[in-house]
Amino acid sequence: MASLPSYREATTRPDWLAVAAPYVHFVDYPSLCRVCHRSWSLFAPRLWTDILNTVRRSGLDPGDxxxxxxxxxxRKLTRVAPATRALVRVLDARAFAKDAYHFASDRDGSLLAQSFKRALHLFPHAHSILIDGHADLDLFACLSSLPQARLRLLSIAGCPNHLPATFFALPSLQALVYLDASGVPGSILRLLHPTLLPSLRILKVRAREIDDALLQTLATAFTHxxxxxxxxHNNVTDVSLDTLRDWCMPASSLRSSARFAVEGGLVPLPHGTTEHGQFFSIEESQWSGTFSHPERHFADAPGYVADAEALDLHEMLRSDGASPIQSDLPGxxxxxxxxxxxxxxxxxxxxSRSLTHLRLSCNQVSSLGVQKLLRTSPGHLEDLDCGSVPLLPRSSPGVKHWPASATLHGILGAAHLFRPVFSSNLRVLRIHHSLVTHVPTLEAAGLSTLARIYLAETSVLERVEEAYRQAFVPNMNPRLACLTLTCIPRRSSGPLVAKLINFIKLLSVQERAMQDEAAAAASCSPSWRTPSLLQGLRRLFLEFDPDPMEDGFTAPEDSAAEELIDDGEQGFGFFAGERVEDRQFIKTASQPCSEASLHSNTMASRCYPSEADRDKQETVTYDGEWNGKPYSAPVWVGLQVPGSNEVLQEYRRLVVDGRLRDGVGPATPSQVLAGAPDKSYVFHVAWCAAVMPRELKPPARAELAGMKDVLAELKAYRRAGRAKYLQLPRQTGVGxxxxxxxxxxxxxxGTLRVSTNAHSLSSWK
Structure with a gap:
């Protein structure tokens, strides 16, 4: 349970009606309210707390x-007893009276504002107001006459009207705990005064044109x-992540050696860089590197302090991994x-417990920035959303080594950062699917959508598998309860489907291991207190990109197989009627940049060895500075061995010939498996840049014609597995x-849901 019961709760026999109330059908609530005062006290709040949701559940048509x-x-509200009106706590109009706006007159709009203001006065305990997208409400007039510190939750996302400069200084808003002001016109500077909204704990400001400077102002205003x-959906870059870490996250670390045998441990190294942060290496135990410890599914045991006076009640402790997840969803x-x-x-x-829930999707934050945040933050993040991130920042010199106009989105080689050894409290994660599949999203001008999808899971995937040998699997972090994979393409030539199916299989394997552990615990002596078990990953959400083959989305280059390119002999593929100049531009886009244009801001050593010596060298010296002290470190650049790993050869070419020496840091477990020496340093930008092929050769028509619907393949797999699962009791006579x-x-x-657009989730049993 989340907390200990009060003395009265512990010594009072439960009321049978209160126990049964959650299981009573909604349609019976009005009748039960008329039975007696005891029934009224239980069921009237269920009817009146969220009045607009109640009338919708009662069958009110949206048009009415x-x-x-x-x-x-x-007409009717004044005749309702004050005790009943006092039960209303929530006015959730997010899906109320939206359709009526198209047919409402100016008089109706004025009446709506008057009625809302009247309702707020007749519902004295309505502390939560959600009116996302409503255009005809004068919020300042409605809220300015309310008592001081009245509201605790306000959601006005998408409201198109400008707010007065003094809106957030209203006395009625000073007790706000939750504020969603996303997509509202105007600057957010007016709410960033340090003395305003002292009780605010949840702030949502999507699509408010926030840049790094404005986010720094926000962070310094609200701090912890x-x-x-x-x-x-703002303009935040990697720079802002350091700001959030320094101003909004606690300094105390949740990482410790208490779970070393199960999770491994972090060893701080004496150096670091501004781009990477302090260097760390993972020290693995006998089991942690293979995620196979017998107690890996045990929840953390309670902490004990010998001296009660030494107990710090304000100290932030690591979650046990089995307690309920704190949600910041509006409902x-x-x-x-x-x-x-x-x-x-x-x-x-x-x-106030400092920043634990952070959403960064659709900004200019790169995968390198997300990785640095996870490395350098103290492990307090519980809910992280970074659904769409470029592999390298736009300003990175590594991008200049890619074919012109080509970019990759995703997060590669970072699976170890989502283990508890780094992310001690992580329970909910929304991230690009490449964390699991190793298939990044490819963008390239001149290629059709299908061609880009095909190349991403063939040419690019082959190189990713050579560069990063470790994708995220469920056993890496059994404390993770909810995972959302974003930007999944609807079409696949096979590898993407296979990787998604394999991940679902691994979830089933994890589930079986926990079932066996629970059975073993149940067989123990009743006098022996067994440890609590983690639940593992129980919710998987798959967010798909639009299907390029569906009507209404089909682009000219995607419409039919005969309109796709015939073979890979021409640049990116052309259509009838294109100009020669256009062909020449597209062809040059598939070629790598000239070596003369390559540059790097690295502080690496500038001595240029002879060509013979250069072919033999395995390391270069990196000269850096950390905490005001200079240092030098040998950085591995690979071996000049013909026929060896193609990506490692490209990495060596970028470092030695291209002088791309940015992002120095310790080799990760994934890179060590790919061939980097253990406990060595590598140039991470060059390593990451090497996964892009030097030339993007367009696929043939037959290859694209054979691509399958990923959603249909996953559904077929789930149906077949469910059929086998349901047949087992009959075949074995288990009963x-x-x-x-x-x-x-x-x-x-577990729960598997899919979304084919931003607002649609369907569940598969």
Whole structure:
């Protein structure tokens, strides 16, 4: 349980009606409210707490929203008993009266503003207001007359009206715990005064044109007050991640050697760089490197302090991995804040505990920036969203070595950073699917969507597999409970489907291991207290890109197989009627940049050995400075061995010939498996840049014609696995005993949902 019960809760026999209330059908609530006062006290709050959600569940047609609302507020609401009106805590109009706007008159718009203001006064305890996207409400007029410190949650995302400069200084907003002001016109500077919104803990400011300078102002204004920050769809770069770490995250580290046998440990090295941060290496135990410790699925045991006076009640401790995940979703937050302030869950929700939930998608943050954040932050992040990130920053010299106009998106070689040894508290993750599949997203002018998808999972994937030998698997972090994979293409020639299916199989294997451990614990003596078990990854969300073959999205270059290129002899492929100049431009786009244009800002040694000596050297000397002290370190550049790993040869060419010597740092476990010496240093920018082929050869028509629908393939796999899973009890005669999970059916019983657009999720059983 999340907290210990009060004395009264521990000594009072539970009320059977309160125990049964959550299982009562919604349609029976009104009748039960009329039975007796005891029933009313249990079921009336369930009806009235979120009044707009209640009327929708009761069957109100969206087209009748305005007429019902006006009749309810202006005619009937005053006849409702004050005790009943006091039960309303949430006004969630995000999906209310939206359709009616298209048919509403100016008079209706004025009435809507008047009715909303009247409702706020007649609902004295309505602390949470969600009106995303509503255009006809004068928020300043509605909220300015409310009592001081009235509201605790306000969501106005997408409201198109400009807010007055003094809006966030309103007395009624000074107790806000949750604020979503995403997509609202104007600057956010007006809410960044240090004395405003002292109780704010969750701030969502998506699509507000926030750059690095503005984010620094935000971080210095709120410092450690916020525990959730959403700055998606802005102009934030890698620079801002250092700002967030320094100003908004606690200095105390959750990383320790207490779980060394299970998770391994971090060894700080004496040097570092500004781009990489302090250098760390992972010291593995007998089991941690293979994620196979017998106790890897055990939740953390409670900590004990011998001296009670030495206990720091404000010290931030690592989660045990089995407790409920703190959510910052608007609906869940509104329900929680509708409860009494003294309840422990509400107190914890409103407590300032520094930044633990961070959303960064659709910015200019690169995969290198995300990796640095995970390395240098103290391990407090619980919920991280970085769904779409470029592999290298736009300004990186490594990009200049790629074919012109070609870029890669994804996160490669970073699986170790999502292990508990680095990410001690991570429970929820939304990230590009390449973390699991090793298939980045390729963008290149002149190539069709299908051609880019095909090249990404063939030519590029082959090189990624040579450069990074370790993708993320469930056993790397059994504390992770929810994973969302983004930017998944709908079409595949085979490798992408195989990798997704293999990941789902590994989830089933993890599930079977936990089932066996639970059975072993249950067989122990009743007098022996068994450890709590982690749940493992129980929710997997797959977010797909639009299908290039669907009607309504088909581009001219994707429309039919005969319109695709015939072979790979021409540049990127051309269509009838193209000019010769266009062909020449596209052809040059597939060629690597000239060596004369290559440059690097590295501080590496500038001595140029002879060609013979250069072919023999395995390291170059890097001269750097850390904490004001200069240092030198040998950096591995690979071996000049004909016929060896092609990507490592490209890495050597970029470092030795191209002088690309940025991003120096310790070799990761994935790079060591690929051939880098253990405990060596490498140039990470050059290593990352080497995964891009020097030439993007367009695929043939037949290769593209054979691409399959990824969604259909996954559905077929799930259906087949479920059929085998359901047949097992009949074949084995198990009866009521639970069917063994994992092999041979490999049907994963967790929640798997897919999304084919930003607002649609469907669940597969």
């Amino acid at each position: 929203d305005l007429s019902w609302w006006f009749d309810f507020v202006f 007050r916020l525990w959730s920050l959403d700055v998606s 869940i937050s509104a329900r929680l804040l509708s409860r009494e302030e003294f309840e422990l869950e509400v107190v914890d929700f409103c407590r 009521p005993t639970p069917v063994q999970l994992g092999e041979p059916h490999f049907f994963w019983t």
